[in-house]
Amino acid sequence: MRFLTYSLILVVFASTIGLGWLVDTLYQHNAEPEQDVSKVRLFEQFGDNLAQTLAQLANKQAFIHQWTGNHDYQLSLKALDKLVMPPLLVEQFRQQQHLLLTTDSQLSYYALLPDDKVLVLKAPLRLFESQGNATDIFYTLLFYGLLLSFFLIWAYPLLRQLSRLKRAxxxxxxxxxxxxxxxxxxxxxxxxxxxxxxxxxxxxDLIADVKLLSSAVSHDLRTPLARIQFGLDTLAEEDDPQLIKEYQEKISDNVEQMTALVETLLNYARLEQTMLTIEREPLALLALLKKLAQQYSTEQVNIMIKATRYQPELTVLGDSQYLSMLFSNLIKNAINYGQGQVIIELSHQQGQVIIMVHDNGNGVPKQQQLDIFKPFVRGNHAANSGYGIGLAFAKRVVQWHHGELSVGDSNILSGAAFRVILPINRG
Structure with a gap:
């Protein structure tokens, strides 16, 4: 979400400030204030009429004095030889008898009177500028068009990704x-x-687990139930106290077996609910693996850890209790299916930490390497009996920590190699 936030801020900044500056620069360089031609012609015609009127007046200064201060137009009389103009422009003025000049701030009309006096009529240029001219409209539309294009270019990938998410x-x-x-x-x-x-x-996974749990319940509970039913039927027909006691003990064993299975089912069913309450904290993997190796090492089991001198610094963000249970299950699985030799290999690459647990057993057949992580799936050469929950639980813990768990053939020992990949803690 950071990329979305930062890109939105960048687009808003670039489109509002950057495009505004660009369009304003283009406007300043290419657009000149347009003048309303009709107003300029009226101003020029008014100057002609005013010149004709002054030409007939004997006291021109009185008229000009009365004019001053009552109009937006400035009216004055100057001698022809006092005009500050290039000689060519003065000659043109003599021939045409009138002249219209424009500066940055005003429009000036010059008319030559019969006594070589010059009528000068000036007006602010703002009075002749068009309101809402085509150039202003063009640059306004250009700005909003570019602004809309910027947002469409930015929003198109987002809309496409949201549409893909919706279809999925x-x-x-x-x-x-x-x-x-x-x-x-x-x-x-x-x-x-x-x-x-x-x-x-x-x-x-939950849907698959429901199917597997249903299969496990129907299979693993049906056998002890049948034994109990057979034992009860036999008890009803038996009179020998010694045989009755033996049958009662067998029934009790079957009940305990069913109880253990039901408890296992309930514990596994609670895993997803437990996931919501796990506490994540930085955890040093090498120290955890050394502790577990020491705990499970015996005279018959040799556990060795392979790690470079940089690995002690590797940490992951996770729950120490569940990660301990994860690696405990993998180590116990290597002990149960191996011949007493276990190697734990620790490495990292591209922001991920990799833990390999090798054993010297018979390995896991290719056709079972995917199913072995499902609940109630047991290997063919287990040293002790169980319900096949350990690796299923390990798979769940790895998924909670956004990692991966897989199994393959060991390239160090003769058996299997379980591979755990977890993201390195960058905090």
């Missing part, structure tokens, strides 16, 4: 759960697009 949301709502948006590097709403993708992924 509609498709997702129609059931296309694989619908995602590929954010552009210069997108105004890249943060919103990324959040949409995260939301879509969470919803798709």
């Amino acid at each position: 949301a509609q498709s997702f709502g129609d059931g296309e759960l694989t619908q995602r948006i590929v954010p552009s590097k210069i997108s105004y709403i890249s943060a919103i697009e990324q959040e949409f993708n995260h939301m879509a992924q969470r919803i798709a």
Whole structure:
């Protein structure tokens, strides 16, 4: 959203101040104040009539004195030889008997009277300027046209991105759960697009989990229920106290197994709700991994950490409790499926920290590498039994921290390599 804010401020500044300055400069260089031709002709005709009137008056100065102060026009008499004009202009004036000159501030009319006196009539130029002339209208329209163009150029990518987001949301709502948006590097709403993708992924995962939970409940609960039913039927027909006690213990074991499974289901169902209350803080990964390695190392299990001298400075923004549980699950998984050798590799590239957990087991078959992160999916060579929740929980924690979790073949040991990618804390 920062890019959207900064670009909007830039466009407003450039369009209002920059375009205003540009159009004003063009106007000053190319547009001259236009004069109303009809008003100028009337002024010239008025000067001719005034010259004819003065030519017939004996006391011209009295008329001029009476004129002064009562009109916007200034009237005066000057001797021909007192005029400050180039000789060629004076000669032209003698031939034409009148002359109209324009300066920056006024319009002057000169008329030659019979006694070589010159009638000078002056008026402010503002009286002859056109109001709302075509040039002013043109430059006004030019400014608003450029202003509108700037905003359209800026708004077009935003409108296109919003339209794409709307179509993606509609498709997702129609059931296309694989619908995602590929954010552009210069997108105004890249943060919103990324959040949409995260939301879509969470919803798709939840729907997939519901299907898996339904399958797990029908499969894992049906077996102990059948055993309990069989035990109850047998108890009803058994008279031997010793056998009755054995059947009761088996029933009790099955009930405990069902209780453990139901508790596991409830804990997993609470994960999404728990996500809302996680506390994020800067966390040093190397120190956390060393602590976990020391905790799970035994005489039968050797855990080694590989990191360069720059890795102690790497931190991520996350919840220490859940990140500890994430790496604990990966380490325990490597111990359960391995042969006692675990290597944790820590590195970073392009603003991301990469944690690899290697084991020396039999690895994960290609066809199971995607399904292994689903709940209640268990590997084929587990050292101990479980419900297949550990890796599903790890996947959820990584997603909460906007990271990635994948599995492949280890290039160091003979088994699997779980790869965790998390964004580096820049704060």
